Amino acid sequence: MLDIRLIREQPDFVKSRLATRGGAGDVAKIDEVLRVDAERRKAETALQQLNGDRKRLSKEIGGKRAKGEAAEELETRVREIGDQIALLNEQTSAADEQQNDLLLGIPNLPHANAPVGKDPSDNPVVRSWGEKPELKNEVLDHVALGTKLQLFDLERAAKLSGSGFICFTGAGAKLERALIQFMLDLHTREHGYLEMSPPFLVRRECMVGTTQLPKFEDDMYGLEYNELFLAPTAEVPVTNFHREEILAASELPKKFVAYTPCFRREAGSAGRETRGIIRVHQFDKVELVKITAPESSHAEHESLTENAERVLQLLGLHYRVIELCTGDLGFGSAKTYDIEVWSPGQQSYLEVSSCSNFEDFQARRMNLRFKDAEGKNRFCHTLNGSGLALPRLFAALIETGQREDGSVRIPEILQPYFGAAEIR
RNA sequence: GGUGAGGUGGCUGAGUGGUCGAAAGCAGCGCUUUGCUAAAGCGCCGUACUCCAAAAGGGUACCGAGGGUUCGAAUCCCUCCCUCACCGCCA
Numbered sequence: 001m002l003d004i005r006l007i008r009e010q011p012d013f014v015k016s017r018l019a020t021r022g023g024a025g026d027v028a029k030i031d032e033v034l035r036v037d038a039e040r041r042k043a044e045t046a047l048q049q050l051n052g053d054r055k056r057l058s059k060e061i062g063g064k065r066a067k068g069e070a071a072e073e074l075e076t077r078v079r080e081i082g083d084q085i086a087l088l089n090e091q092t093s094a095a096d097e098q099q100n101d102l103l104l105g106i107p108n109l110p111h112a113n114a115p116v117g118k119d120p121s122d123n124p125v126v127r128s129w130g131e132k133p134e135l136k137n138e139v140l141d142h143v144a145l146g147t148k149l150q151l152f153d154l155e156r157a158a159k160l161s162g163s164g165f166i167c168f169t170g171a172g173a174k175l176e177r178a179l180i181q182f183m184l185d186l187h188t189r190e191h192g193y194l195e196m197s198p199p200f201l202v203r204r205e206c207m208v209g210t211t212q213l214p215k216f217e218d219d220m221y222g223l224e225y226n227e228l229f230l231a232p233t234a235e236v237p238v239t240n241f242h243r244e245e246i247l248a249a250s251e252l253p254k255k256f257v258a259y260t261p262c263f264r265r266e267a268g269s270a271g272r273e274t275r276g277i278i279r280v281h282q283f284d285k286v287e288l289v290k291i292t293a294p295e296s297s298h299a300e301h302e303s304l305t306e307n308a309e310r311v312l313q314l315l316g317l318h319y320r321v322i323e324l325c326t327g328d329l330g331f332g333s334a335k336t337y338d339i340e341v342w343s344p345g346q347q348s349y350l351e352v353s354s355c356s357n358f359e360d361f362q363a364r365r366m367n368l369r370f371k372d373a374e375g376k377n378r379f380c381h382t383l384n385g386s387g388l389a390l391p392r393l394f395a396a397l398i399e400t401g402q403r404e405d406g407s408v409r410i411p412e413i414l415q416p417y418f419g420a421a422e423i424r
Numbered sequence: 425g426g427u428g429a430g431g432u433g434g435c436u437g438a439g440u441g442g443u444c445g446a447a448a449g450c451a452g453c454g455c456u457u458u459g460c461u462a463a464a465g466c467g468c469c470g471u472a473c474u475c476c477a478a479a480a481g482g483g484u485a486c487c488g489a490g491g492g493u494u495c496g497a498a499u500c501c502c503u504c505c506c507u508c509a510c511c512g513c514c515a
Binding site for chain 2: 041044045047048049051052054055057058059060061062063065066071072074075076077078079081082246375377
């Protein structure tokens with residue numbers, strides 16, 4: 001969430017940055033927050049005054065009692081003060097809660113150099129790598145290919161769990177596993193990330209910490225009984241790993257990589273990009289997470305993005321990197337690069353990674369701090385990016401690797417993991 | 425799931441109703457003295473919020489969390505969470 005002090009001291013700056021996201025509602029919320037904040041502080045000051053009075057007088061009573069003197073008069077006065085305190089307490093905690101709820105609903109400020117724009121059509125292409133493969137014959141898309149080669153079974157998956165689920169089979173299941181292993185090895189061995197295998201179920205606080213809640217509860221799978229949620233991305237358990245902690249500056253940056261399945265309701269997105277395995281309720285993903293000092297988060301964001309790109313380069317898949325414009329930026333992000341791999345079957349680019357710098361937005365929510373050189377506690381910056389998301393990578397890989405005879409070529413670097421040079 | 429023991433500052437650990445934000449030790453920072461790595465002495469050393477235009481300086485809250493009792497709660501009561509041990513169950 002945003003720093004209430006920043007809002008208080010530079011409301012116009014905050015409003016103008018928020019305005020670049022497009023929603024007028026967020027700008028209006030700033031005035032609301034300011035109003036509640038002023039109210040809260042006024043009540044809090046009065047409350048502190050009364051608490052002080054009570055504290056002092058209570059001690060006086062103690063002193064009198066010790067000497068055997070009567071203190072009834074004082075006691076009556078303190079009792080009255082106590083009643084006022086109870087009243088003010090309700091006011092301040094209500095205002096506090098209100099302020100907090102408001103702040104949780106206000107998105108992050110886009111970074112100063114994030115491109116200003118309205119919607120995805122304004123997202124600039126930052127760079128691209130490789131070229132669209134020239135495929136002979138009729139190009140099959142991943143659904144046709146996967147069905148023909150029995151790499152997955154969407155109909156039977158629907159029988160198990162409904163539409164929007166994949167069941168990989170045979171070589172498909174093995175390819176999925178090989179890709180996960182390959183990416184984990186790459187990021188741990190060559191990019192210096194620490195591997196983690198976190199819980200898939202997380203507490204509500206964690207979901208708030210990484211901004212999935214309270215705003216996007218409809219997209220999440222929750223388990224009513226004990227308030228656990230199925231993590232929609234490893235970002236949630238991994239970023240929250242150090243929540244409520246004060247890290248030493250020397251430990252930063254922390255770099256984590258984790259494979260987890262991801263669970264998403266994808267409410268309201270039926271019919272959009274839903275063909276085959278492109279948008280599903282459960283998918284595998286290898287995620288990169290960094291916790292950094294504020295000074296270096298920008299550079300760490302660039303290298304994290306490059307680390308994710310490296311996967312596609314090694315697999316020989318054509319891709320491009322776009323930067324999200326202010327109007328398309330995610331709720332918590334200050335700056336985001338999307339990596340899009342080319343899908344010959346769909347003749348379009350598929351998002352396989354979203355690399356974001358949240359700056360201190362998540363850290364403030366989860367109270368994640370570090371002790372700087374002066375010994376002051378400051379909020380860390382948090383970043384994450386997919387490295388990469390599996391189903392779309394899987395689709396692009398088999399579509400790109402398809403050959404005239406109907407077989408699929410496996411990139412050389414993946415062959416030791418997959419155990420074969422092709423699928424037929 | 426059951427039973428028992430616990431949760432106090434960066435760490436260890438005192439404190440069972442009143443000047444306790446909390447002894448002491450360790451670690452850390454500063455100074456002094458001696459001086460080859462080091463020791464001793466002294467001082468400082470939590471977080472958040474808030475008041476003041478700001479600094480200086482105040483104030484309030486915080487002893488796992490939330491309620492309650494009381495003039496007053498780290499301390500008493502209730503609920504919950506977590507940790508540890510043992511038992512039961514189980515991949």
